[in-house]
Amino acid sequence: MAELYPETIKIDSVADIVAARQVGRNMSRQLGFGTIMQSRMATTISELARNIFLYAGEGTITITPIEREGAIGLQITALDAGPGIADIRKVLEDGYSTSGALGAGLPGVRRMMDEFDIQSALGEGTKVIVVKWRS
Amino acid sequence: MTRGIEKKYVQLLRDYLAGQGEDQLYDAQQLGKWLLLQDISPEEMIDLHGRALEYLGDVPEFVRASFSILTEVMIEYGNEHRSVTSMRSKHKQFQSEMAVASAMQKSLVPQELPVYPDVEIGLVSVAAKQISGDYYNIVTHDDGRLCLTISDITGKGISAAMCMSMLKYAMESLGDMLHGPDEMLRHLNRVVERNIDPSMFVTMLFGCYDTQKHRFRYAVAGHEPGFVYRAKEGRFYDMEGKGMALGICSDSHYQEYEVHLDVGDVLILLTDGVTERKIGRYYLHRDELVSYLEAELGTSAQVMADNLYSKLLLLSQFELPDDYTMMILRRT
Numbered sequence: 001m002a003e004l005y006p007e008t009i010k011i012d013s014v015a016d017i018v019a020a021r022q023v024g025r026n027m028s029r030q031l032g033f034g035t036i037m038q039s040r041m042a043t044t045i046s047e048l049a050r051n052i053f054l055y056a057g058e059g060t061i062t063i064t065p066i067e068r069e070g071a072i073g074l075q076i077t078a079l080d081a082g083p084g085i086a087d088i089r090k091v092l093e094d095g096y097s098t099s100g101a102l103g104a105g106l107p108g109v110r111r112m113m114d115e116f117d118i119q120s121a122l123g124e125g126t127k128v129i130v131v132k133w134r135s
Numbered sequence: 136m137t138r139g140i141e142k143k144y145v146q147l148l149r150d151y152l153a154g155q156g157e158d159q160l161y162d163a164q165q166l167g168k169w170l171l172l173q174d175i176s177p178e179e180m181i182d183l184h185g186r187a188l189e190y191l192g193d194v195p196e197f198v199r200a201s202f203s204i205l206t207e208v209m210i211e212y213g214n215e216h217r218s219v220t221s222m223r224s225k226h227k228q229f230q231s232e233m234a235v236a237s238a239m240q241k242s243l244v245p246q247e248l249p250v251y252p253d254v255e256i257g258l259v260s261v262a263a264k265q266i267s268g269d270y271y272n273i274v275t276h277d278d279g280r281l282c283l284t285i286s287d288i289t290g291k292g293i294s295a296a297m298c299m300s301m302l303k304y305a306m307e308s309l310g311d312m313l314h315g316p317d318e319m320l321r322h323l324n325r326v327v328e329r330n331i332d333p334s335m336f337v338t339m340l341f342g343c344y345d346t347q348k349h350r351f352r353y354a355v356a357g358h359e360p361g362f363v364y365r366a367k368e369g370r371f372y373d374m375e376g377k378g379m380a381l382g383i384c385s386d387s388h389y390q391e392y393e394v395h396l397d398v399g400d401v402l403i404l405l406t407d408g409v410t411e412r413k414i415g416r417y418y419l420h421r422d423e424l425v426s427y428l429e430a431e432l433g434t435s436a437q438v439m440a441d442n443l444y445s446k447l448l449l450l451s452q453f454e455l456p457d458d459y460t461m462m463i464l465r466r467t
């Protein structure tokens with residue numbers, strides 16, 4: 001793990017979303033996650049980065065390899081200074097996405113990951129931190 | 136996923152590729168059910184298939200690579216699958232909460248009908264869904280008065296149930312303090328107007344039947360009054376009565392009406408779930424309803440109410456789009 005360092009990707013275009021996915025996929029492969037977990041990690045990063053792009057305009061995704069009590073995992077931090085989310089409980093409910101879209105969204109991300117934390121203040125921005133442990 | 140499943144799956148593929156039989160296809164379908172039960176996601180299944188191929192021969196690189204695309208697409212199906220699973224458990228919880236609300240609502244209406252020597256009461260009240268928007272009550276007083284309420288609350292579900300308990304307790308707290316039905320409705324209107332959502336309102340007929348003098352004094356708030364059958368003439372009449380529904384305007388006033396029942400006369404009170412029903416392509420006509428009522432006249436009040444309900448249900452092909460309440464009072 002010594003050779004893996006956190007990486008921060010600035011998000012303000014679709015190309016950045018793709019770049020962030022790529023970093024996440026590579027890092028999870030290097031950490032020894034299985035192929036499905038690699039893809040789920042990429043999907044998670046996609047969703048968080050896309051929310052930044054769509055709702056805040058710009059922000060960052062930071063991908064950090066972590067080690068806690070001998071367990072190895074990957075942590076994704078999505079940070080922006082956008083409009084913030086008024087009702088967090090609501091957006092974590094299934095079937096709530098404003099775009100009416102099915103699939104991942106924040107509830108999907110929460111289910112794919114082991115840890116999920118979200119902080120948001122109206123007018124100040126949003127921070128989402130998720131962790132997936134290698135099983 | 137366990138290695139056991141992988142082995143089984145490889146074997147299934149081998150058997151199928153050897154003979155391409157329907158047997159294996161059937162097994163595959165059964166396996167699908169089992170995998171669902173084990174909570175195996177679509178993307179895991181794709182992955183399993185990809186790995187299984189490696190056991191069966193040389194997999195061309197383009198086939199192997201194409202699995203990445205398939206996996207990526209299936210992850211979204213997986214997310215949907217997981218969300219359905221969690222919604223299913225939420226739905227269960229919601230259903231049990233609704234069942235509690237429904238039971239609580241049933242406790243708001245009288246559990247049995249009073250019995251008098253020369254007045255029969257019949258009642259059928261059926262909710263279209265779990266929670267009814269119809270409210271009725273039958274309260275006996277020591278002085279021989281029998282107070283009847285029949286009411287329809289706009290909006291269904293929980294909001295109707297909550298409004299209903301408010302109505303019941305508002306009426307109970309007034310009890311005998313008030314003079315007439317017109318006063319009762321005037322007071323209830325104020326309670327309802329102050330306490331419910333402006334988009335909601337309540338229609339009601341409230342009246343007291345004097346079981347000695349056989350006189351029914353009532354008042355109406357936006358509710359379709361029922362019918363009175365005059366045995367002597369062998370005819371049904373529409374009951375009269377008008378008034379603003381409860382909860383619309385803070386200072387509505389109501390008028391008191393009165394009907395007197397002779398031996399054999401029948402009073403029929405109802406909610407619009409009885410009348411507003413589609414029979415085939417047209418709506419039930421009031422005259423038609425009267426003719427069905429007429430056909431049931433020889434029986435007791437309860438049998439009459441039961442038969443009418445069955446009859447109308449049959450006519451509308453067992454569909455009950457709205458809550459249904461009918462109360463019948465018959466002087467014997």
Ligand SMILES: Nc1ncnc2c1ncn2[C@@H]1O[C@H](COP(=O)(O)OP(=O)(O)OP(=O)(O)O)[C@@H](O)[C@H]1O
Nearest residue numbers: 051052055082084085091097098099101105106126
């Ligand atoms: N970073 C953010 N800043 C402000 N609002 C956000 C942010 N992320 C999410 N939201 C709000 O939360 C809602 C739910 O987000 P989620 O990603 O679950 O669904 P969606 O973006 O509406 O649809 P989908 O991602 O499925 O296309 C969004 O519609 C948006 O209103």
Ligand SMILES: [Mg+2]
Nearest residue numbers: 047050051105
């Ligand atoms: Mg989104």
